[in-house]
Amino acid sequence: MLLEVRDVAKEYRIPGQRAIRVLDGVSLDVAEGEHVAIVGRSGAGKTTLLNIIGGLDLPTAGDVKIGGESLFAGKGAARRRERLRAAKIGFIFQSYHLMPELDVVENVMLPAMTGETRIPAPRERAKALLEKVGLAARLGHLPAELSGGEQQRVALARALMCRPQLILADEPTGNLDALTGAEILKLLFEVNDEPIACVMVTHSAEAAARCDRTFALDSGRLA
Ligand SMILES: Nc1ncnc2c1ncn2[C@@H]1O[C@H](COP(=O)(O)OP(=O)(O)O)[C@@H](O)[C@H]1O
Numbered sequence: 204m205l206l207e208v209r210d211v212a213k214e215y216r217i218p219g220q221r222a223i224r225v226l227d228g229v230s231l232d233v234a235e236g237e238h239v240a241i242v243g244r245s246g247a248g249k250t251t252l253l254n255i256i257g258g259l260d261l262p263t264a265g266d267v268k269i270g271g272e273s274l275f276a277g278k279g280a281a282r283r284r285e286r287l288r289a290a291k292i293g294f295i296f297q298s299y300h301l302m303p304e305l306d307v308v309e310n311v312m313l314p315a316m317t318g319e320t321r322i323p324a325p326r327e328r329a330k331a332l333l334e335k336v337g338l339a340a341r342l343g344h345l346p347a348e349l350s351g352g353e354q355q356r357v358a359l360a361r362a363l364m365c366r367p368q369l370i371l372a373d374e375p376t377g378n379l380d381a382l383t384g385a386e387i388l389k390l391l392f393e394v395n396d397e398p399i400a401c402v403m404v405t406h407s408a409e410a411a412a413r414c415d416r417t418f419a420l421d422s423g424r425l426a
């Protein structure tokens with residue numbers, strides 16, 4: 204199993220107030236190449252769950268394994284988390300999260316610059332990925348010079364830069380019109396030669412329908 208989420212709970216404790224339990228025992232398995240959609244109302248904890256799966260946030264209880272390796276349990280978990288995140292996971296966010304002062308090619312190369320991953324000829328790979336997402340003519344441009352859909356294409360290329368086994372996408376079409384969103388989804392599912400697993404938070408029924416399985420996050424649990 205590529206991704207194993209086991210009994211993950213998350214509480215926010217603010218001194219003097221009752222703890223807020225956002226996740227209350229979430230378990231999920233995702234196989235290699237499988238696409239899973241997560242839906243749920245605003246505030247249900249979808250982003251929190253995705254951030255924990257990606258090792259960007261810590262659970263209050265439970266664990267996540269990527270390729271059998273634990274993100275949170277045991278000695279050296281922080282170090283292991285960093286390595287797994289860089290080597291195995293690509294992230295896509297609703298608001299793109301591109302670096303405004305870097306051009307398109309530099310933004311795509313960024314995940315290969317951490318020292319956690321060895322990508323030969325990163326600039327050439329970045330350019331090839333940008334070509335695949337239809338941005339060959341925009342290589343030297345800054346994010347601010349691109350439309351939302353084009354910025355999300357850059358973010359998709361960046362997510363693919365280090366050949367991840369898992370893509371985590373948080374409402375990737377949430378800021379885009381229906382047609383542009385559909386183009387991004389098509390790319391997300393078809394741009395890779397070999398299938399990459401994906402966990403996608405989405406409000407789009409069309410996006411969910413393209414996935415192998417859909418879960419609803421409600422009252423801190425997946426159903
Ligand atoms: N740092 C934080 N401190 C306290 N509460 C938080 C914090 N981050 C998120 N929350 C709360 O956790 C809940 C889930 O948030 P989130 O995961 O962003 O939901 P979703 O992505 O489903 O809209 C919300 O009620 C939010 O207010």
Ligand SMILES: [Mg+2]
Nearest residue numbers: 249250251373
């Ligand atoms: Mg969210």
